[in-house]
Amino acid sequence: MAEIKSSTPQEALELLLAGNQRFVAGTPEHPNQDATRRAEVAPAQRPFAVLFGCSDSRLAAEIIFDRGLGDLFVVRTAGHVVGSEVLGSVEYGVAVLSSPLVVVLGHDACGAVGAACAALDDGAVPDGYIRDVVERVTPSVIAARAAGHEDADAILAEHVSRTVDLLLDRSRLLAERVDSGQTAVVGLRYRLADGNTQVVAARGLGVPAA
Numbered sequence: 001m002a003e004i005k006s007s008t009p010q011e012a013l014e015l016l017l018a019g020n021q022r023f024v025a026g027t028p029e030h031p032n033q034d035a036t037r038r039a040e041v042a043p044a045q046r047p048f049a050v051l052f053g054c055s056d057s058r059l060a061a062e063i064i065f066d067r068g069l070g071d072l073f074v075v076r077t078a079g080h081v082v083g084s085e086v087l088g089s090v091e092y093g094v095a096v097l098s099s100p101l102v103v104v105l106g107h108d109a110c111g112a113v114g115a116a117c118a119a120l121d122d123g124a125v126p127d128g129y130i131r132d133v134v135e136r137v138t139p140s141v142i143a144a145r146a147a148g149h150e151d152a153d154a155i156l157a158e159h160v161s162r163t164v165d166l167l168l169d170r171s172r173l174l175a176e177r178v179d180s181g182q183t184a185v186v187g188l189r190y191r192l193a194d195g196n197t198q199v200v201a202a203r204g205l206g207v208p209a210a
């Protein structure tokens with residue numbers, strides 16, 4: 001029988017952060033990556049977290065959180081910008097697959113955030129649908145600056161936090177599950193150089209935001 005057991009939002013976050021700490025320390029265990037696990041989860045999945053992160057190639061979810069097959073339901077867009085497909089995917093993860101945790105994962109030196117800053121500062125508007133991505137990051141940059149934050153870390157934290165709020169504002173299904181304590185939504189900031197994550201926003205958990 002597959003290892004399909006329910007966990008609380010807090011337990012799911014602890015599991016995720018423990019894996020990140022193994023990755024940071026250079027002592028990964030590569031759990032759930034073998035043929036036995038592949039066979040176990042083939043009939044059904046019960047991921048313990050929905051991970052919605054930036055598409056950046058250095059943010060490979062199962063690597064940086066030291067997890068394996070069937071653990072994470074991963075949704076990624078450049079700059080973790082939100083559209084209807086993202087909302088539908090996140091809702092599927094929590095409502096159909098019963099994940100107790102949704103994580104928004106942003107990172108330093110994010111190209112989408114940098115492009116939004118450049119668009120505001122220099123009027124540098126990208127071509128094609130890249131513009132759509134940049135325009136969806138822009139409100140976070142404006143909000144951060146309006147609050148007096150000019151440094152990149154603070155702007156990124158604002159963008160992660162606003163993305164958490166946006167998911168809850170737009171998805172009534174998600175908001176109801178957070179209100180009832182079934183699901184938590186946590187925003188994490190990832191540092192490319194050392195692989196560390198830091199909680200910058202939390203809804204439905206007792207974890208204080210940094």
Ligand SMILES: [Zn+2]
Pocket residue numbers: 054055056078079080107109110111112113
């Ligand atoms: Zn990025």
